[in-house]
Amino acid sequence: MIDLLSRRLLFVTGKGGVGKTTVAAALGLLAAEQGKRTLVCEVEPKGDLSVAYECGSTPFHGREVSARLTAMSMDTEASLREYLKMIARVPVIGRIGPVAKAFDLVATAAPGVREILTIGKLCFEVRERHYDLVVVDASSTGQVVGQLAAPTGINELVRVGLVRNQTDWMLDILRDRQVTGAVIVTTPEEMPVSEAVDLASRLERETPVGLACVIANRVLPELFSTREELVFDKLSSPRMTTQLAQEAGLDGAAIRSVFASARLAVTIRRDGVAHLDRLRAGIEDSVPLLYLPYLFGRAHGLRAIRQVARSLGEEM
Amino acid sequence: MSPPRSTVRKRAVSEPVASETAIEIEQLVAAKEVVVACGPGGVGKTTTAAALAATVAARVGGRVLVLTVDPAKRLADALGIGALGNEATRIPTSAFTAVGVRPKGELHAAMLDMSESWDALVRRHAPDAGTAKQILANPLYQNISRRFSQGQDYIAMERLYELHEDGDYDLLVVDTPPSRNALDLLDAPARMQEFFSSRLLHWLTIPYRSRLVNAASRPFYSVADRVLGSQLLQDLADFFILLQTMRDGFVARADAVDRLLRDVRTTFLLVTTLEAVPGREASEMKAALASRKLHLGLLVCNKVLPTSLTDPAAARAADVVAEDAAALSEKLAPALAAKGGSAGSDEEMTPVVVERVLEEVAQSFSNFRQVATREAELLRELSASHDVTAIVPYQAGHITDLAGLLQMGARIWGETPTEPGRAKR
Numbered sequence: 006m007i008d009l010l011s012r013r014l015l016f017v018t019g020k021g022g023v024g025k026t027t028v029a030a031a032l033g034l035l036a037a038e039q040g041k042r043t044l045v046c047e048v049e050p051k052g053d054l055s056v057a058y059e060c061g062s063t064p065f066h067g068r069e070v071s072a073r074l075t076a077m078s079m080d081t082e083a084s085l086r087e088y089l090k091m092i093a094r095v096p097v098i099g100r101i102g103p104v105a106k107a108f109d110l111v112a113t114a115a116p117g118v119r120e121i122l123t124i125g126k127l128c129f130e131v132r133e134r135h136y137d138l139v140v141v142d143a144s145s146t147g148q149v150v151g152q153l154a155a156p157t158g159i160n161e162l163v164r165v166g167l168v169r170n171q172t173d174w175m176l177d178i179l180r181d182r183q184v185t186g187a188v189i190v191t192t193p194e195e196m197p198v199s200e201a202v203d204l205a206s207r208l209e210r211e212t213p214v215g216l217a218c219v220i221a222n223r224v225l226p227e228l229f230s231t232r233e234e235l236v237f238d239k240l241s242s243p244r245m246t247t248q249l250a251q252e253a254g255l256d257g258a259a260i261r262s263v264f265a266s267a268r269l270a271v272t273i274r275r276d277g278v279a280h281l282d283r284l285r286a287g288i289e290d291s292v293p294l295l296y297l298p299y300l301f302g303r304a305h306g307l308r309a310i311r312q313v314a315r316s317l318g319e320e321m
Numbered sequence: 322m323s324p325p326r327s328t329v330r331k332r333a334v335s336e337p338v339a340s341e342t343a344i345e346i347e348q349l350v351a352a353k354e355v356v357v358a359c360g361p362g363g364v365g366k367t368t369t370a371a372a373l374a375a376t377v378a379a380r381v382g383g384r385v386l387v388l389t390v391d392p393a394k395r396l397a398d399a400l401g402i403g404a405l406g407n408e409a410t411r412i413p414t415s416a417f418t419a420v421g422v423r424p425k426g427e428l429h430a431a432m433l434d435m436s437e438s439w440d441a442l443v444r445r446h447a448p449d450a451g452t453a454k455q456i457l458a459n460p461l462y463q464n465i466s467r468r469f470s471q472g473q474d475y476i477a478m479e480r481l482y483e484l485h486e487d488g489d490y491d492l493l494v495v496d497t498p499p500s501r502n503a504l505d506l507l508d509a510p511a512r513m514q515e516f517f518s519s520r521l522l523h524w525l526t527i528p529y530r531s532r533l534v535n536a537a538s539r540p541f542y543s544v545a546d547r548v549l550g551s552q553l554l555q556d557l558a559d560f561f562i563l564l565q566t567m568r569d570g571f572v573a574r575a576d577a578v579d580r581l582l583r584d585v586r587t588t589f590l591l592v593t594t595l596e597a598v599p600g601r602e603a604s605e606m607k608a609a610l611a612s613r614k615l616h617l618g619l620l621v622c623n624k625v626l627p628t629s630l631t632d633p634a635a636a637r638a639a640d641v642v643a644e645d646a647a648a649l650s651e652k653l654a655p656a657l658a659a660k661g662g663s664a665g666s667d668e669e670m671t672p673v674v675v676e677r678v679l680e681e682v683a684q685s686f687s688n689f690r691q692v693a694t695r696e697a698e699l700l701r702e703l704s705a706s707h708d709v710t711a712i713v714p715y716q717a718g719h720i721t722d723l724a725g726l727l728q729m730g731a732r733i734w735g736e737t738p739t740e741p742g743r744a745k746r
Contacts, residue, residue: 022363023363196363228681236670240657255637259634263686272717276717302691
């Protein structure tokens with residue numbers, strides 16, 4: 006039993022294309038089903054989250070997807086606006102127009118500003134207890150370390166000012182392993198596993214956030230036991246496939262295509278298992294590793310998310 | 322349209338007849354000087370770029386350079402570009418001959434070192450050595466050049482331009498950084514121009530003291546000072562003032578980079594798998610290339626499942642096997658057992674086990690058939706209008722050496738190479 010969902014803030018990350026959004030959306034759905042008020046936030050608003058939940062756009066101020074489940078997209082400008090309004094108590098909101106424009110330029114040049122506003126907004130939701138759990142569809146491996154390290158890093162750049170004063174409470178939330186955790190998603194392939202292993206150690210070394218679990222997505226089922234594989238090998242011989250075709254009244258080439266596909270399935274699975282072994286060896290023993298099955302069916306949107314949520318529930 | 326090559330190279334009798342794809346690719350690379358590999362992340366873009374470069378060097382000839390951004394460590398080691406930064410290295414002919422290939426040309430490889438490239442750019446465009454030194458030492462600059470992820474696109478294009486200008490190579494194959502947005506790359510030069518032309522940059526670089534009395538900017542600075550602290554703002558202003566000195570050089574350069582991308586000698590290689598998400602991104606990328614009137618010369622679909630999976634006769638066969646598994650296993654079990662084998666095999670070949678194997682085989686076929694059907698649909702969509710499409714079938718394992726790259730190249734060329742004695746797991 007893995008108490009992933011008892012935390013308050015989860016950052017779901019991994020190499021691009023491994024299914025981060027799917028996993029984040031499924032974790033959110035699962036938590037909401039368990040009675041938790043849940044916020045799922047897409048940090049890079051590409052619209053994948055709204056596709057996953059089939060819910061139209063997911064604005065910064067959130068959209069209720071289903072009971073207890075809210076989805077939002079990060080918008081650092083909106084986050085700045087909210088921050089100025091609430092914390093800096095900037096009186097004239099109308100004046101923020103030019104600030105927002107200038108902000109984009111400043112944020113591009115001053116690293117950490119955009120990141121701190123992202124992390125700040127997420128930590129804020131946790132601190133204010135608007136939700137029981139905040140699931141973050143975070144940036145991919147390339148950027149997530151910089152994001153999570155921003156509160157620490159900003160202290161080096163900003164020596165005074167309100168932002169600096171704000172980083173301490175954020176760090177309290179991020180550092181607490183009971184409260185915050187990172188979830189690395191990967192697939193049983195060369196590069197995603199290498200990046201996952203690398204990220205696991207970078208998270209520990211360079212960020213305040215601890216690794217809560219690793220999820221291997223799109224894992225193919227094991228087709229045969231050792232004994233069955235022996236039978237399969239023999240059945241695949243030209244003599245046996247010919248006999249099978251005769252007995253079944255089928256074309257030999259068609260039967261061989263069917264067997265070739267099973268052979269390919271075995272090969273892909275075996276290839277993947279080698280990568281999963283590398284993954285297990287590359288992360289701390291104390292970090293749980295969950296497996297999600299490959300979805301063969303034409304599953305999109307909520308249907309796929311529900312399937313993944315169910316598998317996750319079983320794995321936990 | 323690229324002109325046909327005047328001579329078609331002679332092939333040894335044992336070699337397969339050149340496929341149409343091979344002829345088209347060879348014509349394409351003969352007519353172009355720059356190939357920009359783009360596509361979604363995780364589809365094998367870097368490997369495909371390297372495979373294309375290696376195969377062109379082997380079969381077409383000339384000096385070919387592959388510029389990679391973030392190669393898998395083992396691939397980088399295989400290409401000898403482990404820790405060499407921006408320096409290009411030549412893959413020795415002996416590496417080709419060791420795998421039974423006599424290359425017609427030379428293969429060179431280089432890795433893109435982000436911070437080194439930024440530094441070089443600053444040194445080139447700064448008005449004098451003193452300014453360059455100040456910029457390089459600025460803490461904000463150091464942060465940006467190492468962490469500014471969008472800058473990677475620009476740097477990749479900038480390096481490409483520089484290498485093209487140097488004219489040392491007949492063909493440059495450049496791999497592109499994984500972008501959050503596939504289009505970032507195409508817009509990188511324009512964004513750089515925009516950055517330097519913006520009023521805001523000008524506004525931020527007004528000398529600090531006059532800002533305090535400037536009515537227009539006062540609200541911004543009073544807010545920004547409170548939020549960010551005046552020190553950061555001062556640092557920023559200093560940095561922007563330094564950057565301004567490089568403006569002309571940068572803008573002119575970005576313009577030139579943009580022209581190179583649109584040049585008739587440049588073509589794009591779009592790499593993708595036929596999975597749903599990368600497929601969608603690739604299709605957007607394709608539309609983006611078309612709307613910018615950029616030349617898409619080659620589409621490589623990687624890790625594609627075999628077409629036999631969508632063969633209706635095979636599907637029928639799988640259905641029959643699934644339905645009649647029990648009866649068929651009764652008939653097959655004796656023949657299997659009679660084949661002999663290891664001790665105790667008689668027991669293993671019981672009809673029950675055979676039945677389960679047959680069911681699994683049939684089930685696995687229909688599982689993968691669903692995936693292959695989706696892939697076929699996506700392929701039809703993607704390959705509707707472009708110059709050349711290459712299909713690279715799914716291969717177990719990962720390419721980590723020149724032999725693997727050349728093998729992949731042969732597949733891009735449309736051949737089904739015989740497996741050389743690669744170590745089995």
